[in-house]
Amino acid sequence: xxxxxxxxxxxxxxxxxxxxxxxxxxxxxxxxxxxxxxxxxxxxxxxxxxxxxxxxxxxxxxxxxxxxxxxxxxxxxxxxxxxxxxxxxxxxxxxxxxxxxxxxxxxxxxxxxxxxxxxxxxxxxxxxxxxxxxxxxxxxxxxxxxxxxxxxxxxxxxxxxxxxxxxxxxxxxxxxxxxxxxxxxxxxxxxxxxxxxxxxxxxxxxxxxxxxxxxxxxxxxxxxxxxxxxxxxxxxxxxxxxxxxxxxxx
Ligand code: NAI
Numbered sequence: 001x002x003x004x005x006x007x008x009x010x011x012x013x014x015x016x017x018x019x020x021x022x023x024x025x026x027x028x029x030x031x032x033x034x035x036x037x038x039x040x041x042x043x044x045x046x047x048x049x050x051x052x053x054x055x056x057x058x059x060x061x062x063x064x065x066x067x068x069x070x071x072x073x074x075x076x077x078x079x080x081x082x083x084x085x086x087x088x089x090x091x092x093x094x095x096x097x098x099x100x101x102x103x104x105x106x107x108x109x110x111x112x113x114x115x116x117x118x119x120x121x122x123x124x125x126x127x128x129x130x131x132x133x134x135x136x137x138x139x140x141x142x143x144x145x146x147x148x149x150x151x152x153x154x155x156x157x158x159x160x161x162x163x164x165x166x167x168x169x170x171x172x173x174x175x176x177x178x179x180x181x182x183x184x185x186x187x188x189x190x191x192x193x194x195x196x197x198x199x200x201x202x203x204x205x206x207x208x209x210x211x212x213x214x215x216x217x218x219x220x221x222x223x224x225x226x227x228x229x230x231x232x233x234x235x236x237x238x239x240x241x242x243x244x245x246x247x248x249x250x
Contacts, residue, residue: 002030004051005140006076007230008068010034010059010129011086013044015208016148019223020083024230025051030076034059034068034086059086059125069132079136081230084126085148089173089210091117098168098214105170115172122176127183137196146229147184149200149241153177156249165205181241181250188239197238199229204243 006029012021013035021031025048033048034057035041041054055071058064072079090101091114104110126147137143151157151165152174158166168174181200188198203222207215225244229236241248 002076002078004028004030005080006030006032006072006078007081007083008032008034008055008057008072008079008133009083009085010057010125011036012083013037013040015210016203016206016219016222016226017083017085018044018047019219020085020226020230021045021052022048023223023227024081024083025049027227027231029081032072032076036064057086057129059084059129060120062128065128065132069136072133073136078140079133080140080142081144081146082130082133082137083146083148083226083230084129085226086121086125087148087210088118088121090114094209095212097212101173101211102168102170105168105172105174107171110171118172118176119179122173123179123183126180130187138194142234143196144230144232145187145196145198146226147180147198147200148226149180149184149202150174150177151202151243151248153179153181154241154249184241185239185250192238195234197229197232197236199232199238200241201225201229202241202243202248 007024009021011017012033025031031052032055033041033045036058038056045052045054057068157163158169184200204217205215206217206222207213
């Protein structure tokens with residue numbers, strides 16, 4: 001087993017995940033850059049430096065998840081931080097604008113195939129990856145799990161007519177993040193006695209492929225809170241949902 005702590009960031013070949021991986025490497029972790037496409041993961045890992053390694057990981061494939069878990073155990077012998085970052089905002093043609101995503105995701109017209117595909121990645125993928133890696137995380141001295149959620153998943157915020165983003169609250173992406181929040185809380189409750197801290201975080205509206213680069217925050221700004229939650233000390237919270245301004249309503 002290696003002495004340096006090990007962190008896995010899913011979907012870290014680009015966007016906010018790549019920045020989280022970069023920042024965690026800067027904080028002394030060996031970072032595993034999860035990527036569906038190994039080549040993209042290797043390019044991303046190389047851009048971070050010697051502390052980063054690519055790890056083939058498709059969060060919708062049980063075979064890929066099992067192989068990744070085996071590799072982490074045999075090659076690194078430990079896992080201290082899991083950042084469930086991989087996510088999709090729709091399952092249609094790449095490059096859709098936010099307006100197009102919002103319109104096709106309205107509850108009156110949303111394709112069930114698309115709802116299922118987005119839940120497969122954003123919700124079931126998180127459950128599957130977390131279950132496969134929990135044995136390793138339980139062995140770590142102070143494991144942390146961080147789930148990349150969104151204020152678009154907050155029922156309380158979107159029930160408020162004065163919350164502008166509610167204009168795109170639909171039946172696809174938003175409820176996938178609501179469900180992810182529920183899973184975060186359930187896992188935090190189950191693991192309370194173990195010292196493993198599980199938190200959900202909203203990185204804010206960030207310019208990435210997820211929103212056709214319409215987001216206004218930088219990936220550096222977006223990564224700061226997930227990284228903070230990955231580095232929590234033993235007095236840090238568990239079972240929370242927050243952004244950089246503090247707790248968010250579920
Ligand atoms: P992005 O599209 O740049 O990155 C998403 C990453 O997930 C990519 O690396 C992609 O390859 C990966 N991914 C997708 N499906 C996967 C699968 N089946 N297996 C493994 N990896 C997969 O988007 P971004 O913005 O960096 O998103 C990261 C997280 O932040 C997502 O969970 C997203 O929902 C969340 N988020 C993003 C916001 C934004 O404004 N960009 C706002 C709120 C939350």
